[in-house]
Amino acid sequence: MANVTDLQTKYSKLAQEYSKLRAQNQVLKKGVVDEQANSASLKDQLKQRDQSLRKQEQEMDSLSFRNQQLAKRVELLQEELAASESKGKKGKSKGDSPSQHGLQTQSVFNEDLQKKIEENERLHIQFYEADEQHKREEAELKTRLEELERSSEQHQAVVDGLTTKYMETIERLQSDKARLEVKAQTLEREAKECRMRTEECQQQLRRCQSDLNRQVKQSSSVIQEKVPFNDTKFSDYNSLNVPPHNRRHQLKARDVAGQALSFIQDLVAALLNFHSYTEQRVHIYPLDSSIEPISPLNQKFSQYLHENAAYVRPLEDSFLQLHQSITEDTVTVLETVVKLKSFADNFSTYTHFLQKILPYQLKSLEEECEAPLSTAALTAKNRELQSDMKRITSVFEKLQSYINLLALPSVRQDALPQSSTSAVFTQLAACLHSLHDAIKEMSKHYNQKASLEQELPTVTQKLCTTTECLLGSLGSLNSSTGKIATFFSNNLDFFTSPGYSPRGSTVALNPLQAESMLANKKKAAAYIQAVKKPRPQSVPYREALSNRRILTSSTESREGLSQQVQQSQEKIARLEQEKEHWLLEAQLGKVRLEKENQRIADLEAQLAAALGGSPDSRTAAAASTLAQSHEEDETEQRAAGKETTLCTSLVGMLCTTPSIEDVGDEESREQLIKTHYMARVGELTTQLQISDSKAVHFHSECRALAKRLAIAEKSRETLSEEVKLANQNITRLQDELATTKRSYEDQLSMMSDHLCSMNETLSKQREEIDTLKMGSKGNAKKNKGR
Numbered sequence: 162m163a164n165v166t167d168l169q170t171k172y173s174k175l176a177q178e179y180s181k182l183r184a185q186n187q188v189l190k191k192g193v194v195d196e197q198a199n200s201a202s203l204k205d206q207l208k209q210r211d212q213s214l215r216k217q218e219q220e221m222d223s224l225s226f227r228n229q230q231l232a233k234r235v236e237l238l239q240e241e242l243a244a245s246e247s248k249g250k251k252g253k254s255k256g257d258s259p260s261q262h263g264l265q266t267q268s269v270f271n272e273d274l275q276k277k278i279e280e281n282e283r284l285h286i287q288f289y290e291a292d293e294q295h296k297r298e299e300a301e302l303k304t305r306l307e308e309l310e311r312s313s314e315q316h317q318a319v320v321d322g323l324t325t326k327y328m329e330t331i332e333r334l335q336s337d338k339a340r341l342e343v344k345a346q347t348l349e350r351e352a353k354e355c356r357m358r359t360e361e362c363q364q365q366l367r368r369c370q371s372d373l374n375r376q377v378k379q380s381s382s383v384i385q386e387k388v389p390f391n392d393t394k395f396s397d398y399n400s401l402n403v404p405p406h407n408r409r410h411q412l413k414a415r416d417v418a419g420q421a422l423s424f425i426q427d428l429v430a431a432l433l434n435f436h437s438y439t440e441q442r443v444h445i446y447p448l449d450s451s452i453e454p455i456s457p458l459n460q461k462f463s464q465y466l467h468e469n470a471a472y473v474r475p476l477e478d479s480f481l482q483l484h485q486s487i488t489e490d491t492v493t494v495l496e497t498v499v500k501l502k503s504f505a506d507n508f509s510t511y512t513h514f515l516q517k518i519l520p521y522q523l524k525s526l527e528e529e530c531e532a533p534l535s536t537a538a539l540t541a542k543n544r545e546l547q548s549d550m551k552r553i554t555s556v557f558e559k560l561q562s563y564i565n566l567l568a569l570p571s572v573r574q575d576a577l578p579q580s581s582t583s584a585v586f587t588q589l590a591a592c593l594h595s596l597h598d599a600i601k602e603m604s605k606h607y608n609q610k611a612s613l614e615q616e617l618p619t620v621t622q623k624l625c626t627t628t629e630c631l632l633g634s635l636g637s638l639n640s641s642t643g644k645i646a647t648f649f650s651n652n653l654d655f656f657t658s659p660g661y662s663p664r665g666s667t668v669a670l671n672p673l674q675a676e677s678m679l680a681n682k683k684k685a686a687a688y689i690q691a692v693k694k695p696r697p698q699s700v701p702y703r704e705a706l707s708n709r710r711i712l713t714s715s716t717e718s719r720e721g722l723s724q725q726v727q728q729s730q731e732k733i734a735r736l737e738q739e740k741e742h743w744l745l746e747a748q749l750g751k752v753r754l755e756k757e758n759q760r761i762a763d764l765e766a767q768l769a770a771a772l773g774g775s776p777d778s779r780t781a782a783a784a785s786t787l788a789q790s791h792e793e794d795e796t797e798q799r800a801a802g803k804e805t806t807l808c809t810s811l812v813g814m815l816c817t818t819p820s821i822e823d824v825g826d827e828e829s830r831e832q833l834i835k836t837h838y839m840a841r842v843g844e845l846t847t848q849l850q851i852s853d854s855k856a857v858h859f860h861s862e863c864r865a866l867a868k869r870l871a872i873a874e875k876s877r878e879t880l881s882e883e884v885k886l887a888n889q890n891i892t893r894l895q896d897e898l899a900t901t902k903r904s905y906e907d908q909l910s911m912m913s914d915h916l917c918s919m920n921e922t923l924s925k926q927r928e929e930i931d932t933l934k935m936g937s938k939g940n941a942k943k944n945k946g947r
Contacts, residue, residue, distance in 0.1 A: 434634035462521035
């Protein structure tokens with residue numbers, strides 16, 4: 162929250178600077194345009210003067226040419242005169258009539274020559290004067306053009322500097338915006354993590370609440386049977402009735418103190434700005450200290466206002482110490498909060514400072530009323546401001562008395578009864594609301610006064626800027642006092658409720674009981690630490706969820722595997738039985754094979770013995786031997802009487818008539834059939850086992866997926882709710898941004914309009930001044946001409 166408020170203040174400061182620079186830029190742009198127009202008009206005048214100069218040069222050339230002609234004519238006339246004089250001397254004897262005629266013509270020529278000479282002198286004088294005047298005007302126009310070019314270059318440099326400054330400001334604002342967006346995203350991620358942690362904490366809280374409820378039920382019966390120790394004769398022994406340590410009360414007290422500290426910091430900043438801007442206004446109005454000295458009363462008032470930080474800063478420092486003294490391991494009541502006394506002393510010092518500067522404030526307003534350009538409306542507003550300042554000072558005196566009353570129990574016990582504490586807090590809340598109302602009225606009257614001062618003809622830009630800053634400080638002071646009054650009213654129940662009191666008593670807690678309480682708390686904590694078993698490390702929530710899923714799936718797979726193991730054990734037992742059966746069958750077949758080998762060996766021996774004589778006899782003997790054996794077999798078969806035999810095996814039942822030749826074929830055929838069907842049965846059993854294991858695995862997988870689906874649905878619902886809340890917050894923030902942007906744009910437009918109107922008035926005044934100067938110059942020239 163502190164970072165957000167700092168960024169908002171920075172943004173507001175940047176917006177103010179941007180508005181000022183924008184207004185200055187408009188002024189400079191208009192000045193550049195005016196100078197460009199002036200330079201264009203001067204260039205036109207210079208062109209006209211050049212044209213007139215060329216005309217005069219042409220006239221001068223024509224006059225010089227005429228002068229030369231006249232000079233030549235004069236020379237001719239002089240030559241003719243000399244010739245006529247010589248002729249006249251020669252012809253004196255011829256009579257008087259020709260001489261008289263020559264004298265008449267000579268007198269005419271002399272008169273004409275004298276006129277031409279006078280006209281030539283007059284033209285030379287006019288030409289010289291016109292040339293000198295043209296040179297002077299040309300020099301003046303050149304100097305003026307150079308000055309205008311320099312001023313234009315200066316204005317252009319200022320415009321370029323302001324443009325670069327605007328671009329830097331815009332880039333800085335854009336970077337701040339991107340940084341804020343990144344920070345907002347990180348805060349959203351942190352908020353999601355905090356929600357997950359909150360869910361875990363809520364689960365733990367439910368478990369703890371259930372355990373604590375059970376323990377409370379067990380211990381409530383024991384607590385109700387106990388009787389508090391209350392000695393009516395010696396009240397000092399009642400300190401043995403130590404109340405239990407209320408951790409919730411301590412956390413609430415620290416939270417309330419932290420909020421109050423932020424409000425006090427805003428109030429201190431607003432008071433510092435108000436006093437500083439008031440000091441600046443005293444130096445500017447009704448007399449500007451840079452032009453003429455202000456009155457001794459205002460000098461003293463300015464000196465006192467310059468010392469405001471020494472009285473305002475200790476309020477914030479002492480309350481910060483008070484906030485730091487309130488911790489979870491302390492007992493916060495009026496009797497144990499010692500730092501409240503230092504805050505009360507600093508508040509009393511500041512109240513005395515307000516009482517000291519109040520007469521100077523009233524006298525300063527009276528001087529403004531006595532100013533020559535002050536109107537009746539301004540005088541009425543100054544009277545209202547005087548009453549507002551008196552009211553604010555009286556409210557601060559009331560607050561000082563109530564804060565001193567609340568600080569007394571920490572210095573002297575039984576200074577403030579428990580029944581009077583709630584009344585003091587209630588009156589303090591009422592005083593805070595009255596302070597907010599008084600400052601609100603003063604801010605309204607100051608706004609009206611500022612609007613009236615804007616209409617005065619002698620108001621300066623410095624005074625307007627100082628008044629706007631003063632109104633801004635009054636607005637921040639109004640908002641901070643309103644926040645403090647609302648905060649105190651909302652927490653009035655907490656201030657008036659007794660956080661600690663001995664058992665069976667209604668008196669307040671004294672410091673001895675507080676020390677006993679803290680000592681008992683430390684002993685209990687040490688005992689719990691001694692008997693407490695080491696607890697395992699906590700597991701993160703996501704890891705716990707993944708472990709739970711793995712455990713669920715492993716449990717289900719364990720059940721399926723146990724079933725598979727049981728089936729496999731049954732199959733192994735059956736296969737062991739079959740193995741024993743086939744081992745017996747193998748032993749029987751081995752015995753039969755040995756008998757057959759023995760019989761074949763006997764037959765080969767008889768055959769070899771029979772082949773020992775002649776070949777015919779050997780063949781005959783062998784044939785006779787074979788016939789005899791055959792006959793013996795037949796006789797044995799006949800003796801058996803051709804009895805039928807029933808043979809049973811794993812394949813089925815077979816009725817046969819045993820004979821020596823068919824015994825081997827029957828056994829081999831039965832063996833082949835048996836091996837075929839046993840192989841087929843083995844394949845089918847393996848397929849059955851595989852299908853059973855797959856079915857069990859699929860069943861467990863389906864159960865796990867169903868549970869995961871249920872968990873995913875729950876998480877989707879929670880995430881959708883979070884998304885809705887986030888969208889609502891985004892829309893709300895966008896609306897707030899749009900409103901702030903609109904308000905800033907309105908303010909900027911109003912400032913720009915105001916600056917345009919001021920520029921128009923300034924341009925009109927300059928035009929009037931220029932016209933007056935031109936008129937004065939014309940009058941001066943006329944006077945010189947006269």
